[in-house]
Amino acid sequence: MNGIELQEVSKTFGAGSKRVTALDGLNLHIRAGELTALLGPNGAGKTTAISLMLGLAAPTRGQVRVLGADPRQDTVRPRIGSMPQESAIPQALTVREAAALFASFYPAPLAVDEVLKLTDLQGAANRRAGALSGGQKRRLAFALAVVGNPEILLIDEPTTGMDAGSRLAFWDAMQVLRASGRTILLTTHYLEEAQRSADRVVVMNAGQVLADGTPEQLRAQVGGARVQFKSDLVLAELQRLPGVEQAEVDAHGRADLRTRTPESLLGELYRRQSPFTELEVSRASLEDAFLTLTS
């Protein structure tokens, strides 16, 4: 099965001085059967990329292929499920009716009850969409994305507005869908979630791919460790410690250092015998990788 392929894709909006380049020669391959998380700061082009994959817009330049074909073709669209950031759900329908309506648009949908169970909406099945809480509305949007039994799922910021319990349930459902062989692309600003659940992480900025790899590979790119402690060393002294790549110090004298060689840094601190307290050494997180890449 083919995944998603974007080759040298550019997308501009507006003209003249108002022209905005949302995607700028983007090359992206989303492999079939994988869960890929697309990260990037606001305005990086994530939603624009998804709208091209959904066939809602055409690229200004370049080529978009989904399941080996142009996503604007009628044969491809029913095989893609999408959960946009904001979805227009018929407010007067109950949850079950909305799911059944959407199921009726597809040739081989999933059973409505199965989907309500997967999205943790069984208890709200007879409530009108207009009367749902914010988190329940997101879960209904998720149910509507899934009910058509799509091979490809494109999900824009799924967990925004969900409480901690709903987020956990959402990620459990994602794992079930992934295990059934679907190709899933989702955008998120929750880096820990991407780190835990995605096979692959793509970081975008200014309409291009900055980095692409497993969460582990991205962490390895920023390298090593984060070392924090309290001392009376000033920033210039901290920057001169061995192997320090990045240094910050706050008003309380708490140093926050990035290094690939924490052992030699700590060795030097002990040698100097300058007092330091509240030592913490941790591995670089995906958040560190993200900030380094996009700063």
Ligand SMILES: Nc1ncnc2c1ncn2[C@@H]1O[C@H](COP(=O)(O)OP(=O)(O)OP(=O)(O)O)[C@@H](O)[C@H]1O
């Ligand atoms: N229809 C449009 N008309 C004009 N400009 C647009 C349009 N859609 C997107 N843009 C611009 O394109 C750029 C990329 O926007 P996009 O929504 O794809 O980013 P994003 O990465 O999804 O951001 P966010 O994390 O805030 O959702 C932004 O500068 C945005 O203002």
